[in-house]
Amino acid sequence: MTVNLPSQQELSPTVDVDLERVRRPQYGRYLDELEPGQTFEHPRGFTFTRGNILLFSRTFMQANPLYLNAQYATELGFSDLPASPQMVFNVVLSLGVQNDSEKAIANLGYYDVQFLRPVYPGDTLRAFTRVLERKDRGPDKPGIARIRTVGVNQTNNVVLQYERKVMVAWRGDRLPTTPAATPSMPFPDEPLSQVDLPLSGAAVTGVLSGPNTAVEDFSCGDIIVHANGRSITEEHMALTYLVGNSHPLHFDGEYSRSLSGKMSGNPIVYGGLVFAWLEGLASRDISERSVWELGFTEGYHTQPVFAGDTLGALSRVLAVEEAAGLHGYGIVTTQLIGVKNLTAAAALDKYAEDLFIKEDSKRALGKEKISDKIFEIERRLLLTRRSQ
């Protein structure tokens, strides 16, 4: 197909400005626009490359060589350097923001996040969301939507599934949001329940993956204080769009300053990025020998993070289990806790066991919430044993 390119002539002085012809497209969905059963196929998609996979792993301080070293990954049985599950989670969640949460006031929690297939360089992911439930709390209060999202690859196989709760206001007299496209395929309603791993069974010697994170290194109840912290800079604004998240709360200072309450002021760091940094800070002590991230649940961002804050992380071992039928592996579940503007060691000294109690259980237990605590979640990992 051929298009002519005549020299381009200026047109604007010849077209009168008509202020009656103004459009103001809005993205995201208000509570009234989210109907249980409704399904979205989210726009754009995201192509993974070795470049963006490595950039993500290194930016977020990943220590597991599986996500840094292609030679190590292929020796383990992966067909190329896989994207870290944390990156897949960040990307799929972000793909859904335009429909799911660009008008949301708060992300309330992550539930039952599960990784089903590796994502490799060259793969392109798309995302779908179904509205599971809408909890109205009266005409004057924002309600809560519970949604289920899946990420699929270019052959339409699910790579990730999870649920999320978001707090959303009623539209009221605000402009309606742009309509969503009709999905190209049915939403995969049945959660998948097992994963085929690409593992060759090759032993992990520990030379490249560190001395600390074999199954034998963990016992239920262990508390691990991660040594280093990370100061977050204004880099977070660009990183938000690098993973595809379009919520202006994270990069538009005019929007942020127009808000009231504790979200007001400078742009807030997108929670997915906070989670990724905390996981990275923990990785030398928890996941260097991980070969599969089985999932996350009960994840809550309990305080916002801003540029200038320094993050610290602690983990607590919640379970160490056999991996049925998998000789040489075990499943370790840990609780990951994030704090800010004090070291992880100082946070443990200051708050002791309260640090590990869920913030939304505090009131019922007659305890104070911890303002220095920013995040809590439970993670399940498939780790190699030292004795394979």
Place this chain on the structure above:
Amino acid sequence: MTVNLPSQQELSPTVDVDLERVRRPQYGRYLDELEPGQTFEHPRGFTFTRGNILLFSRTFMQANPLYLNAQYATELGFSDLPASPQMVFNVVLSLGVQNDSEKAIANLGYYDVQFLRPVYPGDTLRAFTRVLERKDRGPDKPGIARIRTVGVNQTNNVVLQYERKVMVAWRGDRLPTTPAATPSMPFPDEPLSQVDLPLSGAAVTGVLSGPNTAVEDFSCGDIIVHANGRSITEEHMALTYLVGNSHPLHFDGEYSRSLSGKMSGNPIVYGGLVFAWLEGLASRDISERSVWELGFTEGYHTQPVFAGDTLGALSRVLAVEEAAGLHGYGIVTTQLIGVKNLTAAAALDKYAEDLFIKEDSKRALGKEKISDKIFEIERRLLLTRRSQ
């Protein structure tokens, strides 16, 4: 070829420091060094990869899946994920800075920018410039150079052509700049006037490319207020060199503080980056279904942007045309306006129709210039129709 590597011995104490032997190489060209007819082949070149193509698209908030999703791009008929035209423009302009504008005081405007061929991962671009005209305004005033630049790929085919005007001072008693190399091939003097598109004719369903930007969605005169803004951080200094621009105004604080006038102070954001962010902010409402960027003209940076500023964007539709011989497509021309440190909506409330009048026409019309306005340009896009 073999080179010996004896253990390296320290030499500096054995070589006397001779202050008569100082050289101070200078890059860029002063007005006296730019002769009409002169041709430059610019140094270095730039290799594109999926990595830097995606990094550019995501950093600058691109919403068109053509530049984000390799599967979508190849279904449309492209042979791989193409670089966004905005990236190609930024790179080719930057390749020319060392000869064209590293001594320039101001970039006055972009004219008749046209994209001739896609740029893919693996392609390497070089750039050539011809000095078209030099407008002297007397011995005490900087003059204006009009230049024509083309970007060519590794097979010497032109991918981009444009004109630019820059304001440049006389050299006076300053050091001369380093000589330019003799070009390896003749400058392609004749502007090309048509483009062969790699389109397969596959329908764009709108699932991945959003609901808003089919040809049918635009009528001449429409004004579109883009919802989100972007706060610019000091990231811009690194981004300047990522696209290859070597002008110290954008990353050298000592240089910036040595200037007088409104360029003085902190480094100014390179205009190509400003344009790229504004295009990105507009992309959800304007170009998600674009399959070719036909060109830009009459582009002016009317105020400088600094780290800490927040950008907003508005568009106005200037023409909606048939694309001769191309069933299922149309050509939409829009005016893109950038503002800073107020929302696009607030700018429209405050300045109404004056926002869309070119700043350099304001005086003749007896109007005030708008200090909140940073950029204006006209763009022509080939968009798909909803009814293909």
Place this chain on the structure above:
Amino acid sequence: MTVNLPSQQELSPTVDVDLERVRRPQYGRYLDELEPGQTFEHPRGFTFTRGNILLFSRTFMQANPLYLNAQYATELGFSDLPASPQMVFNVVLSLGVQNDSEKAIANLGYYDVQFLRPVYPGDTLRAFTRVLERKDRGPDKPGIARIRTVGVNQTNNVVLQYERKVMVAWRGDRLPTTPAATPSMPFPDEPLSQVDLPLSGAAVTGVLSGPNTAVEDFSCGDIIVHANGRSITEEHMALTYLVGNSHPLHFDGEYSRSLSGKMSGNPIVYGGLVFAWLEGLASRDISERSVWELGFTEGYHTQPVFAGDTLGALSRVLAVEEAAGLHGYGIVTTQLIGVKNLTAAAALDKYAEDLFIKEDSKRALGKEKISDKIFEIERRLLLTRRSQ
């Protein structure tokens, strides 16, 4: 291998918090933990891609097209776009930080750095270190460790070798650090002494590699003031982990503020990044026609650099030599000097010949140290001649 993924149930409320079960893993080595003869194989490894090679070159202002333009590189005889030696140096040094210097107080110097083989996209590097010497200075003072490090590629061929001295404190009553893994192969004790270059012998025309840096352009004693500077932003914290360096001094504000002395305050820019920017600032005048970086020695970071500082660079030619048996090439040795918060030209005006005298020789010569000077090193480059 198949793993079941039952819906993940919250566990943390069911596991009592036991504060007797706290672990605090420490990384790095104290002086008492470094024994001469000891060998480390460092964890993780680093996979190079065209993406991270180009990102490094552009971030650090590289002007040599060999590291920017794949077409140019392959015409010279390289099999793909090579990583810049500066990137290889940054990566290999960073791979060793967890064992070599994460507890170090100061990096004292780089010695006899030599590049043995090109590193290409797809290569994965690992690093090994041998402790050569430990200089104790009494029980109350930190001591000095001299170490030798090699970087090897996926076929176990050495690509880089160097020595480094670091200042390290005794452990005292602090926690011991995590044990190191047993290396998978013997340390290559014998330094290699020649390099096989992949050069095709194709002439470098100078069109892409600039007019200034052929062998004929340099004479022993020349002093070259590099025109532009670079303001460093908080970007340095992310860049530290992008090259794999895990020392908290460079990205953990809580750690930095806990220190006393001149390292206290905001995180200090990792020295490898400082060196990379200075080399980039010098590259248009020194190394655009370089085809091999033979090595560095006597490299010292004489003052710390922080976000907000602006770097400037000067070079002095220390030797211009024939490259035995290599017609069309020559070896140029230069001294590279870095300054901050004044231009390179102003530094030369202010300090004259003293700028080129090594800071640790100043006292013996009865001279003042220069507080504006941040770095000094000697580099040897294989450059092409203009007359090939």
